[in-house]
Amino acid sequence: MLSLLGFGMIATFLFLVISKRLSVVVAFIFVAILFGIIGGFSADMGDMMMKGILKVAPTAIMIVFAILYFGLMIDVGLFDPMISRILNIVKGDPLKVVMATAVITMLVGLDGDGSSTFLITVSALLPLYTKLGMNRLILACVISLSAGVMNMIPWGGPLVRAAASLQLEVSDLFNPLIPAMAAGLMWTLFSAYLLGKREKARLGTIHLKGSSMAFAEQLSVHETPGKPPRLFWFNALLTLCLMTILVVDILPIPILFAIAFAIALFVNFPHPKEQQERILSHANSFVMVSTLVFAAGIFTGVFTETKMMDAMANTIVSLTPEWLGSHLPLVVAITSLPLSFVFSPDAYYFGILPVISHTAANFGVDPVEIGRAALLGHSTTGFPLSPLVPATFILIGLVEVDFGEHQKFLFKWAFGTTIVMTITAILTNAISL
Template identity: 75%
Template sequence: MLSMLGFCMIATFLFLVIFKKLSVVVAFVFVSVAFALIGGFGANMGEMMMDGIITVAPTAVMIVFAILYFGLMIDVGLFDPMVSRILTFVKGDPLKVVMATAIITIIVGLDGDGSSTFMITISAMLPLYKRLGMNRLILACVVALAAGVMNIIPWGGPLVRASASLGVEVSDLFIPLIPVMISGLLWTLFSAYILGKKERDRLGVINLETTQTKGLAEQAIAAEKGGTRLFWFNLLLTLTLMVLLVMEVLPIQILFAIAFTIALFANFPNPKEQQEKILSHAHSFVTISTLVFAAGIFIGVFSGTKMMDAMANSIVSIVPDWLGPHLALVVALTSLPLNFIFSPDAYYFGILPILSETAANFGVHPAEVGRAALLGHSTVGFPLSPLVPATFILIGLVGVDFGEHQKFLLKWAIGTTVVMTIIAVLTGAIPF
């Protein structure tokens, strides 16, 4: 009975989200309340929901300060000189242009927002592709690959969702994935090299000295001369933050909070300007934090009523014993294709908890299942999915057909997931 109630709860949530009957936040809360009452758990409903909110609170705090920090770094131009010099270096060489596309996407992708990454990178690179007569499907492909791998970062949507839905610390998911993520980025650069070399062979190197590249060179020099002290301060602060995150000297939430306040005070000593900077990024962190807290309510009811346990037991009874210990690997290999069926919220909050609870019965830790999911779903696979609005921002800006984009990108995206899965197994991030 409890298992059936759980399946009905998940099915209802998926229906409401996939067919856009309700927003995700509203669906989380409405479905939680409805099924808690239907199951006769009304008396304990509030306590369950609060337990869920408390569980996801650290994740929400991390999101707020991470978005604020990298948003501030982009605002003050920390990455501008680097991007400008890259663009001036490529000139008329298609190979360099494609490689620069990957590198710039990686840099811009640090903000954790796929849509803004697409807009900034494509705005910078598309004129060069047009001027050189390059294949714009390559632009869309390389940007998608780099942005997809960068979406694994702790303040990106997929990892936040996985952390909230599984009740796992962000650092437990991310730290073991660092070598995996690096391998994905190296594969992206390798893919960019292959695609760029083909374009160079097709078009040759064109002697190109545009007003745009001259202007970018001047911007780079001006940026370095005009704000040298703060530029180097911001760079040192960011590098220090990255090192401390890996070393886990303090909880990730605290490190971001401290780094953001230091950066905000150093760059904008005026309290009014500080407040304006915080408000300028409010939309980004309020949206995703609200989602996380609403998910906490949902997960609180889902687990507190023991529906999740009952569903997992039902699935365990039909999973072959030989397959159970390898469920994390199954999740990794199916994570990319499931982008075509489930939206990020539907997958991470509806499907992943059941998979995790099932795998736990075979001795697989929830963090390992979460890492496996991050190797494809809503990371490498999100620029392929028709269920993710950012995908249409990408193809709209580049000006390519969606079907052609999917066909061109698919084999490179599959390659990325396969490479990362191999490295994840070799490093022990997921069990074989």
């Protein structure tokens, strides 16, 4: 009975989200309440929901302060000098332009927002591609590859969803994946080199009149009037320290970002009114995501505390061949990118992943490995390909390429990223073979 109720709960959630009958936040709460009542758990439902919310609270806190921190760093122009220098170096060399595209996207992608990453990088680089007569599909491809891997950062949507749905610590998911992410970035640079070399062979080096710096100036869209240039090195050092401590795992990630943001905000904007303005300017970015995480906590609280998930996992285990059970992390990793075409991020991470992870636990596989495996493709390398992710259409709209052509051009390179990261994850024991 509980197993059927659990499958019904997941199916209803997936139907409402995929068919766009309800927003994800509303679907989480309504479906949790409905199936809690149907299962006869109405008396205990409040406690179940609160347990779920408390488990995801650290993740929500981390999201808020991480988005605020990197939003502030972009506001004060931390990355502008580096990006401007890169664009000034490339001149009219198509190979350097494509390599610069990858590096710039990686830098801009630190804010964890795919849409803003596409907006900033395309706005800065499209005029240069147009003037040189370069293939726009390459621009879309390289930006997608870089943004896809950067979407694995702890404050990015996929990892946040995985941590919330599996009720795991963000550091447990992310830290073991750092070598895989590094391998993914190296693959991206290698792919950009091959694409750039091909484009240079087609066009040759083109001598531009004047400097490429004019194009770099378009990146200053986030620049705050009157920002103090003297604080550049302070902000750079603070960010470097933040990244180092994050990897070393001395402090919990939410606390680390909260402290770093407070320091950065106070030093860069000492007046309370300015501080309030900076926070409000990024409110839209973190309110939606943190609300989603808390709603997911309500849903998973009911789903797990009622033992529906246990019952579903037992049913799936009885139907899964013994030889396949121990290889579930590899199966999830390889299928994660293709499933981006079928399931939206919310449907996959909150509907599919918890059941798979619970099933894997019955075969002796740590659920955290299933979460890591999913992050190697779904909504990371796969999100710029998916018709279910709105940011994808922002990209192809800005670059002005056909969606089908974009998918066809990008898929092999993106899937290559997943394969490279999966191999690295296996070699570093982030996931088991």
